[in-house]
Amino acid sequence: MIEFEGVSKIYEHNGNELRAVDQVDLSVNKGEIFGVIGYSGAGKSTLVRLVNLLEYPSEGRLLVDGEDLTQLSKPELRKVRKRIGMIFQHFNLLESKTVRHNVAFPLAISGVPKKDIDARVEEILEFVGLSDKARQYPDQLSGGQKQRVGIARALATSPDILLCDEATSALDPETTKSILKLLRRVRDEYNITILMITHEMNVVREVCDRIAVMEHGRVIEQGSIFDLFSQPEHPTTKNFVRTVMENEIPASILEGIENRGASRHIYRVTFVNESAGQPVLSGVSKSFEVEVNVLFGQITELQGIPFGHLVVELQGEDKEIVRAIDSIQRSVTVQEVKAHAG
Amino acid sequence: MQVNLMDFWPRILEATNQTLLMVGISLLAATLIGLPLGIALVVTKDGGLLENKPIFNALSSVVNFFRSIPFIILLVAILPITRFIVGSSIGTAAAVVPLVIFSAPYIARLVESSLLEVKSGVIEAAEAMGATPWQIIARVYIPEALSSIVLNLTIATIGLVGASAMAGFVGGGGLGDLAISYGYQRFETDIMIATVLLLVVIVQITQTIGNVVSKKIRRQ
Ligand SMILES: Nc1ncnc2c1ncn2[C@@H]1O[C@H](COP(=O)(O)OP(=O)(O)O)[C@@H](O)[C@H]1O
Numbered sequence: 296m297i298e299f300e301g302v303s304k305i306y307e308h309n310g311n312e313l314r315a316v317d318q319v320d321l322s323v324n325k326g327e328i329f330g331v332i333g334y335s336g337a338g339k340s341t342l343v344r345l346v347n348l349l350e351y352p353s354e355g356r357l358l359v360d361g362e363d364l365t366q367l368s369k370p371e372l373r374k375v376r377k378r379i380g381m382i383f384q385h386f387n388l389l390e391s392k393t394v395r396h397n398v399a400f401p402l403a404i405s406g407v408p409k410k411d412i413d414a415r416v417e418e419i420l421e422f423v424g425l426s427d428k429a430r431q432y433p434d435q436l437s438g439g440q441k442q443r444v445g446i447a448r449a450l451a452t453s454p455d456i457l458l459c460d461e462a463t464s465a466l467d468p469e470t471t472k473s474i475l476k477l478l479r480r481v482r483d484e485y486n487i488t489i490l491m492i493t494h495e496m497n498v499v500r501e502v503c504d505r506i507a508v509m510e511h512g513r514v515i516e517q518g519s520i521f522d523l524f525s526q527p528e529h530p531t532t533k534n535f536v537r538t539v540m541e542n543e544i545p546a547s548i549l550e551g552i553e554n555r556g557a558s559r560h561i562y563r564v565t566f567v568n569e570s571a572g573q574p575v576l577s578g579v580s581k582s583f584e585v586e587v588n589v590l591f592g593q594i595t596e597l598q599g600i601p602f603g604h605l606v607v608e609l610q611g612e613d614k615e616i617v618r619a620i621d622s623i624q625r626s627v628t629v630q631e632v633k634a635h636a637g
Numbered sequence: 638m639q640v641n642l643m644d645f646w647p648r649i650l651e652a653t654n655q656t657l658l659m660v661g662i663s664l665l666a667a668t669l670i671g672l673p674l675g676i677a678l679v680v681t682k683d684g685g686l687l688e689n690k691p692i693f694n695a696l697s698s699v700v701n702f703f704r705s706i707p708f709i710i711l712l713v714a715i716l717p718i719t720r721f722i723v724g725s726s727i728g729t730a731a732a733v734v735p736l737v738i739f740s741a742p743y744i745a746r747l748v749e750s751s752l753l754e755v756k757s758g759v760i761e762a763a764e765a766m767g768a769t770p771w772q773i774i775a776r777v778y779i780p781e782a783l784s785s786i787v788l789n790l791t792i793a794t795i796g797l798v799g800a801s802a803m804a805g806f807v808g809g810g811g812l813g814d815l816a817i818s819y820g821y822q823r824f825e826t827d828i829m830i831a832t833v834l835l836l837v838v839i840v841q842i843t844q845t846i847g848n849v850v851s852k853k854i855r856r857q
Pocket residue numbers: 306307313314315333334335336337338339340341342
């Protein structure tokens with residue numbers, strides 16, 4: 296649906312080149328919620344703004360639904376933009392217009408007949424749960440309500456794609472949750488492809504199918520949410536994962552492992568949903584001649600599914616341990632933890 | 638020679654009329670010029686909707702040029718132009734020409750600053766929705782800035798009331814002229830006080846109307 300092929304955006308900064316987006320290759324599938332996470336200044340906003348050509352790419356090719364927007368005339372581009380909704384951190388609503396007129400705006404500029412506009416606005420306000428606020432002005436609304444208006448406005452023209460630039464960053468955690476839930480409904484009920492950028496890991500954890508991590512304009516790592524949470528490679532990704540889940544084994548426990556020497560068998564067991572660790576592990580001690588000793592563990596929720604890992608020590612004969620690992624590896628991921636590596 | 642204020646009343650009334658006429662017509666004409674000029678300044682600016690450096694620089698220089706000439710000098714300097722436009726270089730109509738030339742660039746700057754208050758994010762949202770530059774000007778810039786534009790036009794109006802007092806210089810009449818020619822030059826203090834008080838009232842009423850209208854517009 297959205298394909299970046301070696302896309303860069305270069306700004307001139309008093310003679311210096313600033314590569315805000317640097318050689319990015321990304322592919323967002325239809326109906327997917329794709330998250331881009333990165334620290335402030337990583338180039339995330341520039342990246343989404345390239346999609347609807349609010350920024351013009353300096354290098355590479357960007358295809359939206361197979362179409363290279365840079366090849367379009369201005370009127371053609373405006374037409375395509377009506378199929379790409381966008382919401383913003385600070386909502387960017389028209390302060391002088393009521394909620395109803397804000398949502399009607401994209402339809403009114405497309406010359407949709409008034410009767411149809413009214414019907415569509417009513418329908419979409421119903422969807423975002425703001426029917427009773429239609430005649431209010433934005434400054435009479437809370438942040439969450441404003442973002443709902445932003446979403447309603449973005450959806451008014453029935454787009455195929457929704458771009459979200461830090462859509463929840465100005466909201467409190469509870470409101471963030473409700474907006475993310477709404478965005479999921481947008482995808483589930485309208486099959487809209489969502490590209491969202493954020494600097495908050497709990498946001499991508501909640502709704503994204505796949506994520507890319509950006510740093511200095513580059514995509515340093517990408518993959519499914521489960522892959523990046525269970526096996527983050529890059530230090531920055533690890534830092535982000537750590538903001539919602541402690542992935543590293545705490546130093547005190549590591550020390551304990553080291554003191555006990557290399558003969559110990561320490562494993563990290565990663566589990567998802569039904570493959571939940573406890574039954575698997577307790578089964579192990581029943582079926583094999585090994586004792587399971589949990590050293591450390593952490594559970595979180597990814598897209599509403601429990602996800603976590605346990606660091607366990609297996610005690611018993613080497614042969615038995617190998618057999619035990621072999622058995623549990625069918626339902627969970629098991630990695631040996633080297634005492635020195637952590 | 639003492640002039641009775643009551644006897645003088647018709648003269649004051651006439652002068653009030655002249656002032657209101659001069660200010661009203663000048664305001665209208667200057668807004669008709671200044672508003673599009675202000676819009677043009679904003680959209681041709683660096684990063685504007687229709688960014689165009691040469692046009693922006695040209696417009697901005699013209700505006701700066703006229704804004705730097707003191708009104709009293711402008712008044713005299715453009716006498717030939719005034720004569721060309723209104724067929725005479727004296728009278729109320731003649732006073733309108735310099736008043737317009739004086740306040741149109743001022744209004745352009747005021748409108749420019751009002752439009753620049755519109756958050757760039759809102760403009761960008763409209764662009765992302767596929768709005769044309771004209772739609773953005775008509776449906777975003779102007780309605781979003783209108784309340785602020787009205788307040789700024791109020792300031793411009795009050796400036797015009799002040800400037801119109803000097804327009805007596807070219808036989809424009811008006812309250813300012815009355816205050817100077819009778820009150821100051823002939824030492825008729827009570828006439829001067831009466832006219833000045835009237836000017837004060839006009840300014841107060843203008844500001845009040847401006848405030849009310851501006852507030853109303855924010856929630857139309
Ligand atoms: N219009 C611009 N001109 C020059 N530099 C810019 C512009 N927009 C963004 N940048 C720079 O590009 C980098 C990435 O910015 P941005 O995409 O906003 O990052 P993020 O959204 O991840 O915080 C920053 O260093 C920023 O200063």
